Amino acid sequence: MSGAKILLVDDEEVFARNMARLLSNRGYQVEAVNSGDEAVRALEGGVFDVLVLDLKMPGMDGLTTLQEIKKLGLFIETLILTGHGSIDSALEAMKLGAYDYLTKPCEIGELVKKIKKALGQEDAGDPLSDTTCL
Amino acid sequence: MRHEKLTISEPNPNRADTRPMKLKNRNQTTASDAEPGPNHRVYYKRLFRRFVSLTIVCSLLPLLVVGWVINIHYTRFARERMISAFHNEVDHHRKIIELFLKEQSAKLQLIARTHALSDLVSQANLSRIFDLMNQEGWSITDLGVIGSDGSHLAYVGPYDLIDKNYSQTLWFQKVMKDDLYISDMFMGFRKEPHFIIAVTGSRNGDKWILRATVDTEAFRSLVENVQIGQTGEVYLLNEEGVYQTASRFGGKIMEKADFSPTGIHEGIHTKIVGPQKQGDRETPRQVVGLAWLEEPRWLLVVKQDFSETFNEVNHANRAMLLFLHVSAASILLVSVLVSRHMISVIKKRDMEVEHLNRQLIQTSKLASIGQLSAGVAHEINNPLAIILTERQILLDAYQNEPNLPEGFRDQLLPSLDQIDIQIQRCKQITTNLLRFSRRTESVIETVDLNRFVMEVVELMEREARSSGIKFFVDLDENLPPLMSDPSQLQQVFLNLLTNAIDAHHGKPYGSVTIATSVNREGPAEAPGIWLKIADTGCGISPENLDKIFDPFFTTKPVGKGTGLGLSICLSIIKRLGGEILVESKPHRGTEFRIFLPQRPPAELLRQMNETPKLRPIT
Numbered sequence: 001m002s003g004a005k006i007l008l009v010d011d012e013e014v015f016a017r018n019m020a021r022l023l024s025n026r027g028y029q030v031e032a033v034n035s036g037d038e039a040v041r042a043l044e045g046g047v048f049d050v051l052v053l054d055l056k057m058p059g060m061d062g063l064t065t066l067q068e069i070k071k072l073g074l075f076i077e078t079l080i081l082t083g084h085g086s087i088d089s090a091l092e093a094m095k096l097g098a099y100d101y102l103t104k105p106c107e108i109g110e111l112v113k114k115i116k117k118a119l120g121q122e123d124a125g126d127p128l129s130d131t132t133c134l
Numbered sequence: 135m136r137h138e139k140l141t142i143s144e145p146n147p148n149r150a151d152t153r154p155m156k157l158k159n160r161n162q163t164t165a166s167d168a169e170p171g172p173n174h175r176v177y178y179k180r181l182f183r184r185f186v187s188l189t190i191v192c193s194l195l196p197l198l199v200v201g202w203v204i205n206i207h208y209t210r211f212a213r214e215r216m217i218s219a220f221h222n223e224v225d226h227h228r229k230i231i232e233l234f235l236k237e238q239s240a241k242l243q244l245i246a247r248t249h250a251l252s253d254l255v256s257q258a259n260l261s262r263i264f265d266l267m268n269q270e271g272w273s274i275t276d277l278g279v280i281g282s283d284g285s286h287l288a289y290v291g292p293y294d295l296i297d298k299n300y301s302q303t304l305w306f307q308k309v310m311k312d313d314l315y316i317s318d319m320f321m322g323f324r325k326e327p328h329f330i331i332a333v334t335g336s337r338n339g340d341k342w343i344l345r346a347t348v349d350t351e352a353f354r355s356l357v358e359n360v361q362i363g364q365t366g367e368v369y370l371l372n373e374e375g376v377y378q379t380a381s382r383f384g385g386k387i388m389e390k391a392d393f394s395p396t397g398i399h400e401g402i403h404t405k406i407v408g409p410q411k412q413g414d415r416e417t418p419r420q421v422v423g424l425a426w427l428e429e430p431r432w433l434l435v436v437k438q439d440f441s442e443t444f445n446e447v448n449h450a451n452r453a454m455l456l457f458l459h460v461s462a463a464s465i466l467l468v469s470v471l472v473s474r475h476m477i478s479v480i481k482k483r484d485m486e487v488e489h490l491n492r493q494l495i496q497t498s499k500l501a502s503i504g505q506l507s508a509g510v511a512h513e514i515n516n517p518l519a520i521i522l523t524e525r526q527i528l529l530d531a532y533q534n535e536p537n538l539p540e541g542f543r544d545q546l547l548p549s550l551d552q553i554d555i556q557i558q559r560c561k562q563i564t565t566n567l568l569r570f571s572r573r574t575e576s577v578i579e580t581v582d583l584n585r586f587v588m589e590v591v592e593l594m595e596r597e598a599r600s601s602g603i604k605f606f607v608d609l610d611e612n613l614p615p616l617m618s619d620p621s622q623l624q625q626v627f628l629n630l631l632t633n634a635i636d637a638h639h640g641k642p643y644g645s646v647t648i649a650t651s652v653n654r655e656g657p658a659e660a661p662g663i664w665l666k667i668a669d670t671g672c673g674i675s676p677e678n679l680d681k682i683f684d685p686f687f688t689t690k691p692v693g694k695g696t697g698l699g700l701s702i703c704l705s706i707i708k709r710l711g712g713e714i715l716v717e718s719k720p721h722r723g724t725e726f727r728i729f730l731p732q733r734p735p736a737e738l739l740r741q742m743n744e745t746p747k748l749r750p751i752t
Contacts, residue, residue, distance in 0.1 A: 012516055018523035025530045056512075105519035105561060108526045 004049040004119055008032040009039040009065065010081070011057040019052075022108045028115070036060030036068070043074050050118050052111070053098075055082040055089050063089060066096045077118040081106070174484075182477050189469035194462055201458040205451065212447040217404055217421070220443060224402050224423035224436045227368065231434065232427055234356055238274070238331050238348060239314060239429075241267055246335035246344045254279045254335075254344065255288040264290040273352050275328065280306070280343040287342070293324045309334060309343055316430040318372045319350075319388055326350070327387045329378070354379045354387075357434075365439035370432045371395055378432055383417075395433045398426050406440060496683060496704075503685045504705070507567035514564050518557055525553050566698045578734055581616045581623065583650055583663060584609045590627045591648060598635050602642055608649040613663055617733045622706045629699040630667045630726055636690065637671025637724060644670040653729065661732045662712070668725035674718040682716070711735035 006028050010016040013034055020032035031048075033039050037060055039053070051069075055062035066078065080093045080101035090101040099118045102110060245254075245263055253259050264277045276291020284301025300306040303322075309315035309332040317329045332345040357379045358368055367382035375394035377385045385391050408419040419440035426433055441448065529550055532538070538546075591605055598605060631646065638644040649666040674682060681687045683704045688697035707714045711731045718724040 012520065015516070015520045015523060018520065018527055022523060022526050022530065025527075104515050105522040105557065107522070 003027060003029060004115070005029045005047065006031070006050045006052060006115065007039060007042055007048040007076075008052045009034075009036065009057070009062075010052075010054040011035065012054075019108075019111075023112075026108070026112055036062070036065035039065055040068050040072070043069060043076065044072070048076060050115050051076045051078040052081050052115075053078055053093075055080060055093065063092055063096065066093060066098065070096065079111070079114050079118060081111070174481075178477050178481060181480070182473050185473035185476065186466075186469055189465070189473070193469075194465055197465065198458070198462055201454075201462075205454055205458070208454070209447060209451055212450070213444060216444055216447060220421055220423055220436075220438070221402055221404050224404070224425050224434065227436060228402075228425040228427060228434050231357060231370075232429075234273075234353070235316060235331070235427070235429070238346065239316065239333065242331055242333045242344050242346055243314065246333045249335070251279070251287070251335060251337050251342050257288055257290070260288045260290045267346070271352070273349055275347040275349045277347075278345045280345055282310075282341050282343075291347070295323060298323050305330060305332060306343070309345075310341060314429075318376070318430065318432075319378050321388070329353075350387075358382065363438060363442045365442045367435075367437050369435050370427075371435060372433075373398075373431050381435075393435075395424070398431060399424075401425070408440070492680070499684065503701075507685070511564035511567040514560060518560055518564070521553065522557055525550055525557075563696055566696055566702065577619055577621060578617055578739070579620060581618050581620050582613075583616050583665065583730075584611075584613055586620060586623065587627070587648055587650060587665070590624060590631065594628070594631050594635070598631075598646065601635055601638060602644065603635055603638055604643075604645045606645055606647045608647065610649075610651045610663075612652060613650055614652065614661070614732055616663060616730060618710055618730060619706075619734075622710065623730075626703045626706050626728070627665075627667075629703050633699060634667055634669035634671065634724075637669050637673075639672070641671065646670075660711075662730050663732070665728040665730065666725065667728075668723060670723040673720040673722050673724055674716075675720050679716070679718060709738065711738065 006023060008016055008020055008023070008030055010019070010032070011034050016032040016034060020030040023030045031042060031046075033042055036057060039051070040060075042048075043051075053062045053065060057065075060068070062080065062082070069076065078093075078098040080090055080098050082090060082101065082103060090098075093101065100114055102114060249259075249263075254263070260277060260279065264274065267274050267277070276289065276293060276295075278289040278291070278295065279287040280300055281287050284299045284303075284306055286296045286298060289296045305315055305317045313334045315330075315332045317332075319327045319329050321327060328347050328350050330345055330347050332343050334341050334343055336342070357370060368379075369381040369385065370378035371391055371393075372378055373395065375391045377387050377389050377391055380387045381391075403424045405422050405424075406419065407422050408417055410417055420437050421440055421443045423436040424433060425436075528546070532543075532546055532550075587607065587609065591607060595605060631648075634646045647666070647668045649664075649668075651664045651666070653662040653664055678687075678689065682700050684697075685701040686697035704714055707728055707730075711734050712729045715727045715729075716724065717727075
């Protein structure tokens with residue numbers, strides 16, 4: 001379809017792999033990494049349209065990764081995808097410039113919708129109206 | 135209606151719970167507020183007994199001891215006074231009798247010494263002397279002059295004694311020897327009890343006798359009529375114990391008394407005798423005074439019943455003892471009443487403390503379970519997310535592969551659907567857990583509770599109708615607008631309504647009453663409103679009543695309820711500064727009453743200001 005490039009960061013390898021496969025089934029070019037470090041390196045090495053970021057990760061967590069990216073001056077639309085029920089950290093992420101957030105588990109359709117919104121491909125309406133899927 | 139919209143998250147699950155519930159309506163909150171058990175009753179009884187015995191030991195006993203000691207001392211003192219008064223009376227009486235006898239003797243001696251025998255033997259002269267002697271009061275019956283041979287020389291009196299000779303009588307011999315003689319009572323020639331006073335006169339060495347008979351009646355009245363009170367008696371005994379005057383009770387004159395005097399003594403002896411049997415008469419305890427006359431040697435006996443002598447003392451005694459015991463009884467009564475009151479106050483306090491403790495336990499239980507649930511929910515969400523992606527991959531693969539065997543095809547889709555359904559169910563549980571641990575955002579805004587109630591009721595009405603349940607809504611028109619969190623209130627309201635409907639399970643019909651009212655006499659001094667939800671369902675058994683707010687406690691079948699509904703309600707309501715009361719009768723129904731303050735607690739608002747607000751993205 002659009003062929004937009006997506007960087008997927010999640011410490012759960014199986015989840016990251018599955019998500020990458022589902023997104024590529026839907027026509028996106030996906031690169032899946034398992035830590036914040038890898039994500040920063042990938043961003044430095046190539047151009048991505050959307051970053052899908054997990055918050056709770058060992059080592060460098062989602063928020064730190066986001067700050068690091070900002071420090072490096074790399075601008076990218078970011079979607080927070082977290083299994084953590086805490087809204088606090090999601091809010092914190094949005095303060096740091098994230099576009100929107102979703103909570104796990106979430107339908108692939110929801111994620112695709114948010115990605116499209118982030119890419120400006122679809123009229124988004126109120127981004128807060130559907131923060132949680134299911 | 136949205137004047138103010140704030141979004142917060144709850145940073146500390148413990149904090150809202152540290153505020154204790156108000157206690158005014160505590161007897162309806164839960165079964166934990168029931169009367170204390172039998173152990174408590176024993177405890178309070180023991181406490182009551184301890185209070186009362188303390189009062190007895192500290193005030194009653196000293197009072198009684200002091201009272202009794204004073205009483206004993208007073209009685210002893212008063213008795214001594216009474217005895218000494220009695221003593222004086224006896225002494226006085228003795229003196230009167232002695233004076234009488236002395237007076238008569240002196241008169242006779244005077245006559246004998248101042249008159250010549252020749253003057254006295256003249257009948258006319260003797261009659262004149264006799265009249266003069268009786269002038270001041272009848273005291274002498276007769277008067278005679280007796281020669282040394284013992285024959286009457288002259289006689290004035292009612293008896294015919296002129297030719298009697300006394301030379302052989304005892305008194306004649308005695309008076310001839312001693313010159314003055316007062317006889318004991320004797321019968322003599324006249325055969326009547328009498329006694330005489332005889333004196334001698336002399337002329338040229340020749341002795342003659344002037345003899346007077348004392349009027350028995352006059353003497354007796356002098357002695358006996360001086361009676362003391364109702365029970366007193368006075369009489370005279372001679373040395374042999376023969377009555378010289380009649381005793382008031384029993385002893386006749388000249389009779390031998392059953393009491394014989396022992397030894398002559400000076401002064402007055404007072405003793406307390408009895409009670410004793412005297413013939414066929416029971417004599418009570420008596421006070422007896424004994425005094426010997428000087429001449430003749432007669433014993434004056436004065437008796438009075440003990441009870442009469444000490445009447446006044448005894449009366450005062452009784453009054454004092456009565457007063458003492460009435461005081462003691464009233465102290466006891468007051469102590470019992472005060473103790474009872476104190477026990478009831480203590481009992482009330484204890485119940486309040488117990489209630490608070492239970493709440494504290496409930497609160498900490500909620501808090502720790504809340505933390506645990508948040509962790510569990512998070513850990514479960516991750517694998518759930520993976521399962522969901524796997525399902526999606528399967529679904530993608532299925533859609534891309536048209537050449538699957540028919541049977542596999544038919545089985546795959548329902549299975550994937552079922553996986554989805556079960557994931558949804560898990561997600562529902564984790565959402566509830568997270569909501570319970572209050573890791574969801576709060577929005578405080580103005581709520582018109584009546585309109586809010588109507589919206590939720592309309593939402594639920596269809597489901598209720600299908601279960602045969604009718605909603606009755608009774609809304610207070612004058613309800614003030616409320617500052618609260620509508621989405622959390624909706625959660626509470628939906629949970630309670632769902633429970634109310636589920637409580638009718640197995641019943642063909644029923645009703646749920648929803649009412650709102652302004653807080654008039656509520657548990658909080660803060661203004662607020664009451665929301666009542668009452669059903670006619672199966673009720674809650676007393677043993678379950680204090681568990682219903684426990685997380686994971688449910689009576690619903692497996693898979694139907696998570697046991698978190700009421701825990702969520704309780705934590706939400708507490709967080710909003712309100713409280714939730716429940717009353718239930720098994721098989722009759724359950725009533726939940728929720729108090730909501732008009733404004734949320736300051737603590738909640740402060741927390742909201744500290745946390746970042748959600749940035750609306752346009």
